[in-house]
Amino acid sequence: MNEYLVPLTSACTLITLNYVAMKVRSKMLADSFEQLLAPLLTGLACIIMMLEPLPEPLGLIDLRSLPIFMAGLRYGLPIALLSTVLPMGFGFISHESHVWFNIAQDLLAPALISSLFHNKEYQSGFLDIPIRHGLQICTYVFLMRLLIHGLFISGLSWLYMGDQLFMLAIISATFITVIMMVNDENKSWRMQRQMELQANQDNLTKLPNLRSFMPIASSALLKRKMSIMMIDLDNFKQYNDLFGHLEGDQLLREISHVLRHHIHEEDYLARYGGEEFILLCTESDPVRLGLYAQRLCFLAAEAFQDKNQSIAAPITISIGISTAESTQSELTQLIYEADQALYESKHQGKNRYTHYTEIQALNQKMNA
Template sequence: MSIQLDFRTLSLTLMLFSIVFGLGMFAYAREHAKFSGIKTIGAGYFLIGGGCVLLGLRHFIHDFASVVISNLAIIMGVILIYRGLFRFLGISLRFERWLSPALLVLLAPVLYFYTFHAPDVSMRIQAFSATFAIASFIGACGLLQQPETRSRSVARMLIAMFLTVAAFFIFRVIWSFYDIPPDDFMNAGLLSSLAVLAGEFVVISSSFATIWMASDELQKELSEIARIDPLTGTYNRRAFDEACEIEFSRSLRSGSAFTIIMCDLDHFKKVNDQYGHHIGDQVLRHFADILKDRVRQHDVVARFGGEEFVLLLPNNNTEQGRLVAEQLRAKTAATQIALGRDINLAISASFGVAQYCIGDSEWSAVLHRADNALYEAKKQGRNRVVVSASADQSLEADPAPVK
């Protein structure tokens, strides 16, 4: 038994695609509420599916529903698709706000006129196709404004999709001027069947691209979470190691210096023992905020373990690293953490500074010298900065007094 893929059959197929993908979008949006625009895209699919249902019921329902409402629903569905994509990608297109509604306002009377006052299938085809082409161009123009931080490959795919569909409907408009006017839209020929396939192409491509972009965002978020210490918001040891590997490779190529600072809160165990771990966590967060607020944007601050933190300062020599460490030490020593109405907790920290030296076989050698400098700072009385200038130089204590 052979199946004839006529216009009505293709419309049924597009309707099924639209409903299934629309339900999928709503379910995905429910599970991932952080993404904007996905529900809007799903609503667009439902409108396209509803329009196809009305189209397929031609000759069974009133022409106003099967012609005017159905075509308007399909165009509105396309508008909601690209509006959802714009919201998802954070795109704002000023002219789209008035042009999209204008398309619907202009199309409605044209369809009504050439359906009831001067019935003309060719004119309706031309009006619908021109409107669909303009809507597709709007979608492509908006996606051209897509931020560089997002996946460009997906954006290019969507732009190509919209431009391809727009080109097809422009060709359909031109072809209708030379083609024999059909007596019945349901038998309007190959191009009308291909128009339904173009609708399926829009639904499938946009849904695939949306899920692709959402998956990329989730993957980036998970990757970032895996690199962040949940208590302090600084990087963790794994992220710090990766940053040091990159900076060490760059220093080997260019000969530029970098500095590592290791720091440790003084007498932190006493804080936990006397006030409890919840106060200890509060102290760690305060100290982490001090470190993050006093460094450059491209510097790396990481929690090394327990109350110990480490900083990577690219393009910094020993003296620059010492000045940074001293600023951090002074700021920490001046910090008072309110524990109650009349209780303030004073904290301090010790710092060890070391610079990358030509001849270091690996970045961990710098970290080892910074660790030794930190140990010396603790040994000398805490709340001070000690510098290890090179692998063969002795440790130098900062003259700042112990407080």
């Protein structure tokens, strides 16, 4: 009876190893090295299982296949096959009997079978691994071993069948436990990601908020000259007072949609607050910036053309622009300058843009 405790011990060891591997992956933030780390850890787990041989009189196999199951299911065939390299080498070095047969049956075949159930979303963690896939993989491998033993070894005996059913139960329970651990880890990761997204996202417009904008913009300014556009929705208060807050909120959603879909791909848009938006722009040439801002003003006015026919104060946007003189420019100063330029656009009649350099030139002319 004690010999049946050996696979139970191996199963507990494997579950512990899986827990350690998940923690290593999360603590090291090893996503960029996962293609290398996954087969390495899987191969080492296989070798540890090979170091705990199961009682030969029972005709039981060891659990080296189980880590391969997870590699194939979660990462696909290439990673699963790569995971077999270390246990293959260990089998040859340790002069394992029937090494080629064991490689084919306990490493390569499980890699192929488990990879048939692979989904790329399992690796990313956005999709939980179904328990039924684990049961299917274990069942198919079990049937394969029965077929091989019956056809090529010594036929099937009731004793052998009982031992294999016992091992099927152990392998299935262990694999399901591992899958549940991985799914729980993925759920925690998704929850954390969602909380981070909510903390950095404006709930109304679904744009990034100012909290997330500031560090990204500061980092970008250290690398190259950038521009800041302050964008304000004209006559929003009148519209809000006339139609109510719900319609006002919908208007903010609509203008954020227009801006999001017409800014340059490499630019970064966020909600500054109220009816104001802030745009980090990679363009620094004044002429091209002017054309860019003018185009956004035109598109916004066109988007609200139907609304503007029925209201006295048209819905448009005004823009203020400031450009960094060097990579040493302060983000807060640029935002202040763009805000001053925005105020000038409002003062000059709205639905237009103003560059802060125009204000500087006007001030210099007045002082002269």
